[in-house]
Amino acid sequence: xxxxxxxxxxxxxxxxxxxxxxxxxxxxxxxxxxxxxxxxxxxxxxxxxxxxxxxxxxxxxxxxxxxxxxxxxxxxxxxxxxxxxxxxxxxxxxxxxxxxxxxxxxxxxxxxxxxxxxxxxxxxxxxxxxxxxxxxxxxxxxxxxxxxxxxxxxxxxxxxxxxxxxxxxxxxxxxxxxxxxxxxxxxxxxxxxxxxxxxxxxxxxxxxxxxxxxxxxxxxxxxxxxxxxxxxxxxxxxxxxxxxxxxxxxxxxxxxxxxxxxxxxxxxxxxxxxxxxxxxxxxxx
Numbered sequence: 001x002x003x004x005x006x007x008x009x010x011x012x013x014x015x016x017x018x019x020x021x022x023x024x025x026x027x028x029x030x031x032x033x034x035x036x037x038x039x040x041x042x043x044x045x046x047x048x049x050x051x052x053x054x055x056x057x058x059x060x061x062x063x064x065x066x067x068x069x070x071x072x073x074x075x076x077x078x079x080x081x082x083x084x085x086x087x088x089x090x091x092x093x094x095x096x097x098x099x100x101x102x103x104x105x106x107x108x109x110x111x112x113x114x115x116x117x118x119x120x121x122x123x124x125x126x127x128x129x130x131x132x133x134x135x136x137x138x139x140x141x142x143x144x145x146x147x148x149x150x151x152x153x154x155x156x157x158x159x160x161x162x163x164x165x166x167x168x169x170x171x172x173x174x175x176x177x178x179x180x181x182x183x184x185x186x187x188x189x190x191x192x193x194x195x196x197x198x199x200x201x202x203x204x205x206x207x208x209x210x211x212x213x214x215x216x217x218x219x220x221x222x223x224x225x226x227x228x229x230x231x232x233x234x235x236x237x238x239x240x241x242x243x244x245x246x247x248x249x250x251x252x253x254x255x256x257x258x259x260x261x262x263x264x265x266x267x268x269x270x271x272x273x274x275x276x277x278x279x280x281x282x283x284x285x
Contacts, residue, residue: 007084017146124157134159186251206262234273
């Protein structure tokens with residue numbers, strides 16, 4: 001199955017990165033969101049990202065951002081996905097929102113369309129259960145920033161077929177990504193470990209064991225990490241971190257996933273990290 005047209009649901013940070021990467025690798029993209037303002041912001045961000053890339057990479061064919069933007073259709077109408085052969089969903093980590101999306105696209109998309117959930121923690125088998133095509137539902141956990149990350153954590157749900165896996169691997173290869181296939185479990189591999197690490201790092205700040213800067217410096221200098229856990233939290237978004245750790249807490253009923261009160265307080269205060277301009281660190285907006 002040769003995928004030419006890919007639907008992308010959700011025009012936030014991840015949806016922008018996925019759409020940009022697809023367009024730059026010669027796919028036709030249908031980017032869906034419920035807000036025209038969000039779509040306009042996504043269009044501008046993609047244009048800026050491509051211009052920024054061109055400063056640091058050789059653009060031998062002289063492509064301008066508009067060349068790739070022409071490959072992306074921006075729409076608030078889910079019926080635009082009627083032509084999509086593959087759909088990558090990037091909605092927020094709230095089950096009721098994801099459930100509504102999959103019920104909607106399942107009724108609109110052709111029977112052979114494959115659905116990929118770009119989720120941090122919600123089990124793929126659970127997502128597949130609300131569709132009439134569970135064998136064609138797979139997890140694709142892209143990392144941020146999508147255009148720069150070479151690996152995608154790909155998740156096999158209980159019903160995911162081998163044919164679906166092979167198509168997903170082929171699409172990722174066309175996007176310049178390596179697929180690492182894992183089995184379904186809340187949080188999968190990356191976030192089952194990462195969210196615990198970040199949450200515990202927040203507890204360290206809350207308990208005044210160390211400052212955010214000191215925690216991150218230890219991880220960078222002692223373990224060679226490019227970013228510390230709290231810098232990583234700011235990059236991902238503290239609201240997303242909280243939602244993910246809450247999914248893990250609910251899924252495993254294990255107190256080790258209890259969210260830090262400081263993390264909850266910061267999210268309540270709108271301190272989401274880079275996207276809000278303030279998290280554990282301050283950023284220019």
